[in-house]
Amino acid sequence: MKKSKVFWVYIIVALIGYGIINVLINNGTLDLYYSNLIITIMINIILAVSLHLIIGITGQFSIGHAGFLAVGAYVSAICTMYFNLPFVIALVVGAIVAGFMGLLIGIPTLRLRGDYLAIATLGFSEIIRIFFLNWDYVGGASGMQVTQMTTWTYAFFCTLATIIVILNFTNSRHGRACIAVREDEIAADSMGINTTYYKVVAFVIGAFFAGLAGGLFSHNFYVILPVQFGFLKSFDILIYVVLGGLGSMTGAIFAAILLTVVSLYLQDFPETRMIIYSLVLIIVMLYRPSGLMGTKEITDLFKFKKRSKGGNVND
Amino acid sequence: MTNPLLKVDNVGIHFGGLKAVSGFDITLNEGELVGLIGPNGAGKTTSFNMLTGVYKPTEGTIIFDGKATKNLLPHQVTKLGISRTFQNIRLFKELSVLDNVKVANHSLAKHSMFSAIFRLPSFFVGEEKMTEESIAFLKIFGLDQYKDELSKNLPYGMQRRLEIARALAAGPKLLLLDEPAAGMNPQETRELMDLISLVRKKFNLTILLIEHDMALVMGICERIYVLDHGQLIASGTPEEVQNDPKVIQAYLGEEVEDSC
Amino acid sequence: MEWLQQLINGVSLGSIYALIALGYTMVYGIIKLINFAHGDVFMIGAFVGFYAVTYWNVGFFPALIIAMILCAILGVVIERLAYKRLRNATRIAALITAIGVSLLIEYTMIYFRGSQIETYPDGLVPNTKIDILGAQISSQSLLILGVSISLMVLLQFIVHKTKIGKAMRAVSHDADAARLMGINVDNTISATFAIGSALAGAAGVIFGLYYTRIDPLMGLLPGVKAFVAAVLGGIGSIPGAMTGGMLLGVVETVVSGLGFSLWRDAAAFVILIIILIFRPAGIFGKNTREKV
Numbered sequence: 001m002k003k004s005k006v007f008w009v010y011i012i013v014a015l016i017g018y019g020i021i022n023v024l025i026n027n028g029t030l031d032l033y034y035s036n037l038i039i040t041i042m043i044n045i046i047l048a049v050s051l052h053l054i055i056g057i058t059g060q061f062s063i064g065h066a067g068f069l070a071v072g073a074y075v076s077a078i079c080t081m082y083f084n085l086p087f088v089i090a091l092v093v094g095a096i097v098a099g100f101m102g103l104l105i106g107i108p109t110l111r112l113r114g115d116y117l118a119i120a121t122l123g124f125s126e127i128i129r130i131f132f133l134n135w136d137y138v139g140g141a142s143g144m145q146v147t148q149m150t151t152w153t154y155a156f157f158c159t160l161a162t163i164i165v166i167l168n169f170t171n172s173r174h175g176r177a178c179i180a181v182r183e184d185e186i187a188a189d190s191m192g193i194n195t196t197y198y199k200v201v202a203f204v205i206g207a208f209f210a211g212l213a214g215g216l217f218s219h220n221f222y223v224i225l226p227v228q229f230g231f232l233k234s235f236d237i238l239i240y241v242v243l244g245g246l247g248s249m250t251g252a253i254f255a256a257i258l259l260t261v262v263s264l265y266l267q268d269f270p271e272t273r274m275i276i277y278s279l280v281l282i283i284v285m286l287y288r289p290s291g292l293m294g295t296k297e298i299t300d301l302f303k304f305k306k307r308s309k310g311g312n313v314n315d
Numbered sequence: 316m317t318n319p320l321l322k323v324d325n326v327g328i329h330f331g332g333l334k335a336v337s338g339f340d341i342t343l344n345e346g347e348l349v350g351l352i353g354p355n356g357a358g359k360t361t362s363f364n365m366l367t368g369v370y371k372p373t374e375g376t377i378i379f380d381g382k383a384t385k386n387l388l389p390h391q392v393t394k395l396g397i398s399r400t401f402q403n404i405r406l407f408k409e410l411s412v413l414d415n416v417k418v419a420n421h422s423l424a425k426h427s428m429f430s431a432i433f434r435l436p437s438f439f440v441g442e443e444k445m446t447e448e449s450i451a452f453l454k455i456f457g458l459d460q461y462k463d464e465l466s467k468n469l470p471y472g473m474q475r476r477l478e479i480a481r482a483l484a485a486g487p488k489l490l491l492l493d494e495p496a497a498g499m500n501p502q503e504t505r506e507l508m509d510l511i512s513l514v515r516k517k518f519n520l521t522i523l524l525i526e527h528d529m530a531l532v533m534g535i536c537e538r539i540y541v542l543d544h545g546q547l548i549a550s551g552t553p554e555e556v557q558n559d560p561k562v563i564q565a566y567l568g569e570e571v572e573d574s575c
Numbered sequence: 576m577e578w579l580q581q582l583i584n585g586v587s588l589g590s591i592y593a594l595i596a597l598g599y600t601m602v603y604g605i606i607k608l609i610n611f612a613h614g615d616v617f618m619i620g621a622f623v624g625f626y627a628v629t630y631w632n633v634g635f636f637p638a639l640i641i642a643m644i645l646c647a648i649l650g651v652v653i654e655r656l657a658y659k660r661l662r663n664a665t666r667i668a669a670l671i672t673a674i675g676v677s678l679l680i681e682y683t684m685i686y687f688r689g690s691q692i693e694t695y696p697d698g699l700v701p702n703t704k705i706d707i708l709g710a711q712i713s714s715q716s717l718l719i720l721g722v723s724i725s726l727m728v729l730l731q732f733i734v735h736k737t738k739i740g741k742a743m744r745a746v747s748h749d750a751d752a753a754r755l756m757g758i759n760v761d762n763t764i765s766a767t768f769a770i771g772s773a774l775a776g777a778a779g780v781i782f783g784l785y786y787t788r789i790d791p792l793m794g795l796l797p798g799v800k801a802f803v804a805a806v807l808g809g810i811g812s813i814p815g816a817m818t819g820g821m822l823l824g825v826v827e828t829v830v831s832g833l834g835f836s837l838w839r840d841a842a843a844f845v846i847l848i849i850i851l852i853f854r855p856a857g858i859f860g861k862n863t864r865e866k867v
Contacts, residue, residue: 061667108852112851112855114670115670120848123843126799127840127841130837231795238671271682271685274678278675278677278682281678282657282675285661285671
């Protein structure tokens, strides 16, 4: 099983990276500004990877991912602030509730195709936002105070878990079924794949991890406001996936890192940021609609063997 | 007499006011190789779509292997044992040749999503079994050396063969082939027909085949149904059908410009 | 006679949705694209109308016409610059581009003038209460309704009685066949964008008149709702878009009237889900199937 060896190499490299950054944060080389940037990058990677599963792998065009982020953010904040639950449990509860919302929303909407699905998911995320806006228990429009609890360790391990779960899911018969749905839904159905089931599964897993990201997000900023979870947030996540290449997880991760850093430098010029983002999006779609990486992974560039996707056994 | 494998009784479908197919009656016994022919637009592919659950018939009944399939979804029909190819090739273009077959093999595999996510031993065993079985199918069609190519990069004739390999991997009792030889030259067509006969014996299949190439249909099929304007106009052995005046009229009337 | 008043209010609101929905449905009918930027053309129309009445001191009708003309030009520019290259792209690529164009228009607008709200001046049109069958109906509502219906009648005339209308119907039916028949498909598509955008521009000015407050991000929600209206009526169908818009306006007014005004915006999406599940072709739509 060469494949599993490669897998462990990546894990060890990731853990070493974690250790180095942990030391740098603890001895103050990376000040609050940078450690916050790194945590934000991690949150955005989780969002990018979870949406990548829905759009890039399963081909279901959901543009309401911020809705699940909002559910995770509010639910986990309620857990820690009102019920004094430990942060870890709050994160898990937030993710589960978001996943459950994904199930509720996914079952009716995933019958829809392409454009219609996009509009419906946008609609649902707006409904979720309107719900929190009108819910006085969580502060309504003026928002909710949340204690800062997210640390580099939490952010790192949540990100690692997200990547491993989604990668392992993708490289299995279930992930292949999802890709088949993306490639040709009718053919997939005719080959015995329950297309609705796999669309819903991908949607629920995506929503679950978006909820996890929500928990990290709400405990990183002292206050959460409904306005943070509007269409623009969904759009931010969408652009990671699209720019990175629909179907490429490493592409999505790379785009999430790049754009998080770029937007930090442009944070005093939000209009300029949005103009640049939208121009980039239009130009990429017009001249390179498959995104930077297409469906390829960055790790493919380091392989000497022929590409073999899935949990293939090397012969 | 045993029950027929497939019994289609008075099935019809209309789209809005247009009657695409009506009064469609066919019976397939186990192990038969039957042809379905007819001029362009006669409703052949529409009939396939009704048999596989892609379209829901507006009337009639379909009994496959003792079960009514009219209200089932395509994947449920496939799990009962009907699998198909498509006239306009519908491979999963961005997946490798091997993965295309593994997708069809999917419903026969057992390992769970849980075992996949946590990479439990059952996952590795399950995936290995799928790979082995899929490669065996590819070998039959001479595609095993291309297993890591993306299916969209295969030449046309191989794509057609891969479609059949993929359909077989779903583990069918009844295989529906929609113009498997379309666009092939006579040499390729002959090889394909040999392959079809081979897999039929090897997997104990019943086959229903749509084809335009008359010589081919007449040569290989044991029985033939003829559709025209959405209605069955004749059925019987190749000789009977060939000499049926209605069939001759349907073809001479409309098939002049079409000589594929 | 409370309900009659509510009904008229709903229909007035609905006529705004209907005007926007017409642009969606025409564009979708012809190039199968949800023109996400359509809601922003509507926003631009509202601002053009606002600047026309406040800075150039023109009346309501000249402002309406100026907004329609400028929006028509904007629509054609968007189509030529962004969408023309996408004719053969995937649906997702087209939709993402449309979202990009939408955000580009919104934030370019904010970049140049800020995101503050503008308020349409009062007294642009006479606003008296008229007593009809015991219900108090504002003359403004009736004017809005009148203008909208006139525009829709005009549209029906263009689509069914003129050469360009015939070309539009031909292209939406089968672009390749239309091209073979000598129809200039590119120009026809541009004309569709021009007409649809002009209607959105008109809707913008009417919206400003009715609700008075306008801002650069106002296009998103009415835009999405108008799309829902188009789907409700049957996408691609012009009478469908009108009916769908009116119906949605009435439903929203009823939801508000029943005391759920905070949930008014959610009503459209609930309708969307219901209609797509039970009658995906919409009220006036034809059932089309994917060819297998």
